[in-house]
Amino acid sequence: MRPGVGCSGLNRPARHRKLKAGGERWVVMRPVVEGMGLAWQSQNAKLNAGSDRYGARNDIVTRDAAGREQAMTCMPLKRYPLWLVTINPAKVPDPAVRQRVELYQDASAEALYQFWATGSATVETVAAVIRESPQNGHPAVTCRCPPD
Template structure:
């Protein structure tokens, strides 16, 4: 897998096709083309893997749905062979004209963009390509603002920088767009310090539901309610659920396990069933 060195959104009639430059060779992101012409990606992906498996490369990019994906890309020189493997007479009538148009014009249009297009070389992009680049840049900015994974943010920012330069625009600094995942070790330490503080309060909060010595059984929502009642700040629960899986002291064992509480009872006096996160207090256990 590699990050695109040159990514060029190319307008083709009412569609957008994505060219990717890798080691000075043009590749085509195949899923957008397959969906543009109304075919099922799963079956076409199987055909591509069978007939062109040795030439397909996987590149991280933002897909048509706005999500960063590992996209199967075919060398542009192989695109006509795949396109002409589709028999227009065997598809739905409403798709035939579009498929024929792609067969007759798409590879030439993409090759012209690669060899002559102003967006892939110095100069001013055409109006249509400015529109395609602008849409892609906005998509990258939106996805960067949501994505927390550090490696994915770096890959998206590289694409944003390239697209911005093609448009003659400045690239915002990565740290100004959304934010990466929190510092997991600090988040874990912060939570366990808070947990110990709450358990030591005069109110006698019993937050460990485990009936097994050496184990903790904790309901995170309950801990959050107690923390709020004590006016204590608690980390974001979504971030916390991710971080606590990495906890070593206490050591994480299992999430959302249904357990009988050691101290909480229902109206009939029976042990209440609680969904808990389970930890081992001693790493040996």
């Protein structure tokens, strides 16, 4: 497993710096983006252009790796899944991470379908459908990441 990559193959915000500001949990996005092998410049532009959609802010001050204070691009943790489904898997260079992005996107689509069609979606019901769907092209993978 590459440094900075969570057990799901995606950079989970739990593995990176999170902070609280204004009573909300935020994810520092640059380490997440670069850990997935994506270009920070284009993702930062996407986050800033869609700041109403993603809730990204550039005015949250945190410390960098050297301990210096600086403003970082951060996203509310509750909006992080929305951003992940917008990633183009073809642009993720690492095949293992790309597969996990695709699996996440399939699971997200299933969860939204279940929620809107039946009024309920759980990890168990979504995982069961994803495991039973040979057309999704993903092997049956079970990965339980440790809680925050």
